[in-house]
Amino acid sequence: xxxxxxxxxxxxxxxxxxxxxxxxxxxxxxxxxxxxxxxxxxxxxxxxxxxxxxxxxxxxxxxxxxxxxxxxxxxxxxxxxxxxxxxxxxxxxxxxxxxxxxxxxxxxxxxxxxxxxxxxxxxxxxxxxxx
Amino acid sequence: xxxxxxxxxxxxxxxxxxxxxxxxxxxxxxxxxxxxxxxxxxxxxxxxxxxxxxxxxxxxxxxxxxxxxxxxxxxxxxxxxxxxxxxxxxxxxxxxxxxxxxxxxxxxxxxxxxxxxxxxxxxxxxxxxxxxxxxxxxxxxxxxxxxxxxxxxxxxxxxxxxxxxxxxxxxxxxxxxxxxxxxxxxxxxxxxxxxxxxxxxxxxxxxxxxxxxxxxxxxxxxxxxxxxxxxxxxxxxxxxxxxxxxxxxxxxxxxxxxxxxxxxxxxxxxxxxxxxxxxxxxxxxxxxxxxxxxxxxxxxxxxxxxxxxxxxxxxxxxxxxxxxxxxxxxxxxxxxxxxxxxxxxxxxxxxxxxxxxxxxxxxxxxxxxxxxxxxxxxxxxxxxxxxxxxxxxxxxxxxxxxxxxxxxxxxxxxxxxxxxxxxxxxxxxxxxxxxxxxxxxxxxxxxxxxxxxxxxxxxxxxxxxxxxxxxxxxxxxxxxxxxxxxxxxxxxxxxxxxxxxxxxxxxxxxxxxxxxxxxxxxxxxxxxxxxxxxxxxxxxxxxxxxxxxxxxxxxxxxxxxxxxxxxxxxxxxxxxxxxxxxxxxxxxxxxxxxxxxxxxxxxxxxxxxxxxxxxxxxxxxxxxxxxxxxxxxxxxxxxxxxxxxxxxxxxxxxxxxxxxxxxxxxxxxxxxxxxxxxxxxxxxxxxxxxxxxxxxxxxxxxxxxxxxxxxxxxxxxxxxxxxxxxxxxxxxxxxxxxxxxxxxxxxxxxxxxxxxxxxxxxxxxxxxxxxxxxxxxxxxxxxxxxxxxxxxxxxxxxxxxxxxxxxxxxxxxxxxxxxxxxxxx
Numbered sequence: 001x002x003x004x005x006x007x008x009x010x011x012x013x014x015x016x017x018x019x020x021x022x023x024x025x026x027x028x029x030x031x032x033x034x035x036x037x038x039x040x041x042x043x044x045x046x047x048x049x050x051x052x053x054x055x056x057x058x059x060x061x062x063x064x065x066x067x068x069x070x071x072x073x074x075x076x077x078x079x080x081x082x083x084x085x086x087x088x089x090x091x092x093x094x095x096x097x098x099x100x101x102x103x104x105x106x107x108x109x110x111x112x113x114x115x116x117x118x119x120x121x122x123x124x125x126x127x128x129x130x131x
Numbered sequence: 132x133x134x135x136x137x138x139x140x141x142x143x144x145x146x147x148x149x150x151x152x153x154x155x156x157x158x159x160x161x162x163x164x165x166x167x168x169x170x171x172x173x174x175x176x177x178x179x180x181x182x183x184x185x186x187x188x189x190x191x192x193x194x195x196x197x198x199x200x201x202x203x204x205x206x207x208x209x210x211x212x213x214x215x216x217x218x219x220x221x222x223x224x225x226x227x228x229x230x231x232x233x234x235x236x237x238x239x240x241x242x243x244x245x246x247x248x249x250x251x252x253x254x255x256x257x258x259x260x261x262x263x264x265x266x267x268x269x270x271x272x273x274x275x276x277x278x279x280x281x282x283x284x285x286x287x288x289x290x291x292x293x294x295x296x297x298x299x300x301x302x303x304x305x306x307x308x309x310x311x312x313x314x315x316x317x318x319x320x321x322x323x324x325x326x327x328x329x330x331x332x333x334x335x336x337x338x339x340x341x342x343x344x345x346x347x348x349x350x351x352x353x354x355x356x357x358x359x360x361x362x363x364x365x366x367x368x369x370x371x372x373x374x375x376x377x378x379x380x381x382x383x384x385x386x387x388x389x390x391x392x393x394x395x396x397x398x399x400x401x402x403x404x405x406x407x408x409x410x411x412x413x414x415x416x417x418x419x420x421x422x423x424x425x426x427x428x429x430x431x432x433x434x435x436x437x438x439x440x441x442x443x444x445x446x447x448x449x450x451x452x453x454x455x456x457x458x459x460x461x462x463x464x465x466x467x468x469x470x471x472x473x474x475x476x477x478x479x480x481x482x483x484x485x486x487x488x489x490x491x492x493x494x495x496x497x498x499x500x501x502x503x504x505x506x507x508x509x510x511x512x513x514x515x516x517x518x519x520x521x522x523x524x525x526x527x528x529x530x531x532x533x534x535x536x537x538x539x540x541x542x543x544x545x546x547x548x549x550x551x552x553x554x555x556x557x558x559x560x561x562x563x564x565x566x567x568x569x570x571x572x573x574x575x576x577x578x579x580x581x582x583x584x585x586x587x588x589x590x591x592x593x594x595x596x597x598x599x600x601x602x603x604x605x606x607x608x609x610x611x612x613x614x615x616x617x618x619x620x621x622x623x624x625x626x627x628x629x630x631x632x633x634x635x636x637x638x639x640x641x642x643x644x645x646x647x648x649x650x651x652x653x654x655x656x657x658x659x660x661x662x663x664x665x666x667x668x669x670x671x672x673x674x675x676x677x678x679x680x681x682x683x684x685x686x687x688x689x690x691x692x693x694x695x696x697x698x699x700x701x702x703x704x705x706x707x708x709x710x711x712x713x714x715x716x717x718x719x720x721x722x723x724x725x726x727x728x729x730x731x732x733x734x735x736x737x738x739x740x741x742x743x744x745x746x747x748x749x750x751x752x753x754x755x756x757x758x759x760x761x762x763x764x765x766x767x768x769x770x771x772x773x774x775x776x777x778x779x780x781x782x783x784x785x786x787x788x789x790x791x792x793x794x795x796x797x798x799x800x801x802x803x804x805x806x807x808x809x810x811x812x813x814x815x816x817x818x819x820x821x822x823x824x825x826x827x828x829x830x831x832x833x834x835x836x837x838x839x840x841x842x843x844x845x846x847x848x849x850x851x852x853x854x855x856x857x858x859x860x861x862x863x864x865x866x867x868x869x870x871x872x873x874x875x876x877x878x879x880x881x882x883x884x885x886x887x888x889x890x891x892x893x894x895x896x897x898x899x900x901x902x903x904x905x906x907x908x909x910x911x912x913x914x915x916x917x918x919x920x921x922x923x924x925x926x927x928x929x930x931x932x933x934x935x936x937x938x939x940x941x942x943x944x945x946x947x948x949x950x951x952x953x954x955x956x
Contacts, residue, residue, distance in 0.1 A: 056346065
């Protein structure tokens with residue numbers, strides 16, 4: 001029995017020594033999230049426009065109803081999102097929008113530092129999402 | 132009846148049903164692409180293949196195979212699924228997969244089937260189409276890359292609309308749907324093909340990229356334009372009518388619509404709509420609050436009533452409930468001067484039919500027309516004023532081999548239908564031809580004269596209308612006239628169609644009497660399956676007549692009110708939902724009347740030319756913004772449902788009238804349309820229907836066949852022929868209805884401005900080309916109109932529609948139906 005306790009404690013003590021800690025000195029040190037991490041959204045740009053074709057699948061699938069899209073016709077007669085806004089205060093980062101997108105125009109980045117002072121700053125417009 | 136088994140289920144269906152219909156009616160799902168309820172079976176897509184025990188060895192298309200006794204049908208099996216999947220794979224070989232940008236996505240039959248049958252890979256490879264999209268027309272986008280060649284558009288355009296814009300061209304893989312010479316669409320733009328298309332090959336251009344189908348909130352209501360009363364489904368996004376969808380499952384008129392119904396909705400969203408009450412202060416109309424405006428109106432009307440009197444003139448696009456309230460308001464005010472725009476102008480119904488048949492409505496319903504043997508259409512304009520009934524006539528002609536007879540002063544769509552016989556008379560002489568038909572019936576002993584009153588007097592009055600004399604006067608072939616009369620008399624079932632409306636004011640009573648005479652002599656009136664149809668121009672023309680929105684015994688009618696106002700004998704005029712300056716005959720008189728009358732109140736959607744002269748303008752709501760009922764030209768009472776809120780502070784006519792009534796000390800108050808409708812039922816027995824029981828098909832008061840109360844032949848006095856090298860007539864153009872449609876982008880995109888239509892021969896003589904500005908002078912008025920040259924006009928006859936206020940056609944037409952004019956470049 002003592003042996004088992006000692007074995008367990010040894011694991012505990014191992015983590016006390018430097019090099020074995022899982023926490024980091026945030027914000028001085030930052031972790032790199034996994035590739036599958038679902039952080040801030042990004043609209044994928046193409047040469048002269050966004051890749052998004054305003055098909056309305058993401059606002060339709062969104063369980064938090066945080067995406068606003070308004071489609072329109074550009075000079076070339078193509079469909080494009082005149083308005084594309086994500087309300088991050090409502091977003092639950094489920095990633096359904098990415099999954100639903102038929103043209104891979106939206107992806108989720110590893111940005112997780114999303115705190116802000118103003119409510120308006122959580123409105124991510126098309127221009128901000130394209131960055 | 133036939134008994135058969137489908138998927139182990141014993142069912143009994145009529146013997147003319149197909150396997151598909153039998154399955155559908157018994158809740159068994161068979162997928163289809165090319166099938167449509169209102170079209171004939173075609174069998175183009177091969178999605179609906181099923182197995183039939185008795186026809187083993189091959190799969191049978193269920194939509195084209197009639198049922199037989201003892202048939203055993205299997206609708207799904209491994210083989211069937213495999214075949215259907217293969218058919219989809221074939222379709223997807225060259226169908227472009229642009230679902231994300233295709234507006235059909237979400238309600239696309241091909242998309243749904245692909246999902247249902249899990250077609251995720253394609254074993255076949257082929258080139259995708261790369262055809263240019265048709266962008267020459269303003270309303271219908273044609274993208275042939277998405278076409279699956281089901282042929283629905285081809286068939287609906289031919290079978291239902293009777294226009295025939297489309298056809299298949301080329302062979303094999305190159306097959307596509309094209310218009311004549313592949314030049315792009317140039318048709319009447321009813322949009323029927325758009326509503327039929329199972330994929331995104333045909334789409335409404337005004338709705339392009341506006342919304343996804345699943346985002347739209349759908350509200351079934353009644354089209355607010357003409358008296359057909361077609362069910363329209365408002366497609367609403369964010370409290371705005373974005374498109375009009377159709378309802379061919381439960382709607383009235385099979386979901387058929389015309390350009391006005393399908394594309395004429397945008398006036399509802401117009402920026403020009405009135406949003407606040409306006410009161411004239413000094414020389415200006417100033418925006419004000421409702422309380423003040425209503426106070427001013429109430430005071431003004433009261434003062435006028437204490438003086439020389441006040442008059443109320445209404446349009447015919449108010450709901451029955453609003454008309455009832457208006458009648459009530461007249462009572463509160465104590466005036467008998469009440470009329471709707473039709474009251475005086477549509478004498479045809481209010482007097483003509485009442486004198487002869489004792490009823491004031493069509494005697495049959497529209498679906499019956501499809502099964503008649505002979506259809507007599509008076510004036511080719513019938514199709515232009517009531518396009519969807521015109522489509523029913525087309526179906527009667529094409530499907531049931533009905534003989535179409537047209538009595539008209541000019542050619543038109545109806546004359547072009549197969550086997551149509553046009554008794555082409557001189558302009559304005561249709562009445563002579565009708566009298567001629569009656570005379571032939573009497574002369575040849577074909578008339579059914581039992582129990583008819585006034586036969587002797589009619590015989591005397593018709594002595595002048597022998598076939599030969601009519602032929603000499605009108606130019607109609609005498610033998611053709613006799614033949615037409617015999618066909619009418621010999622028909623098992625027949626329909627006589629007459630449209631009435633503001634541009635057809637002159638002779639409307641006489642025409643109705645002549646048509647009624649004909650219906651009595653042929654026995655059509657009140658016969659099962661037959662009927663005489665008097666179709667009102669506006670959405671609720673019939674309701675206005677049923678409710679008696681007419682002058683009291685001592686009151687003034689529409690024209691009399693205007694006369695009195697012009698002569699300074701009327702102190703106030705309250706105009707609701709009508710623009711008399713633009714639409715009533717004799718504009719000079721109307722303008723004088725409106726200028727002379729000391730207090731003018733106008734209630735309308737827009738600052739119309741009438742409203743511009745008003746002391747107070749009240750902003751009203753359109754048909755898409757109110758609840759209530761309309762009664763269409765076949766006596767069908769239908770529910771109108773609000774889909775969107777009114778812009779700004781605009782209120783429904785009902786709310787305004789009720790508020791005014793209260794202001795004037797009226798004692799009646801209602802909780803809503805339902806309560807008012809119940810009250811109407813007490814006044815008008817035919818309307819004693821439970822409001823909530825008015826279903827999608829409405830309620831036809833008086834039943835499918837309305838029996839005439841009287842059978843009295845009347846005398847229809849013909850007008851003398853108008854002589855002249857060029858004779859001008861007015862009327863309705865297909866793309867417009869009244870003056871409201873001139874605020875709607877759809878109709879305006881096709882017919883943007885007033886025109887004068889002439890024959891090619893005349894154009895050649897005058898050296899006029901299509902689009903040239905010509906001067907048309909007559910009756911002391913000169914009009915400048917764009918020339919439109921086509922084949923339908925007889926030589927020497929000109930036509931100018933009345934819808935556009937800037938045309939001034941109603942300045943020229945005072946009381947006459949035809950005017951001798953001179954025309955020059």
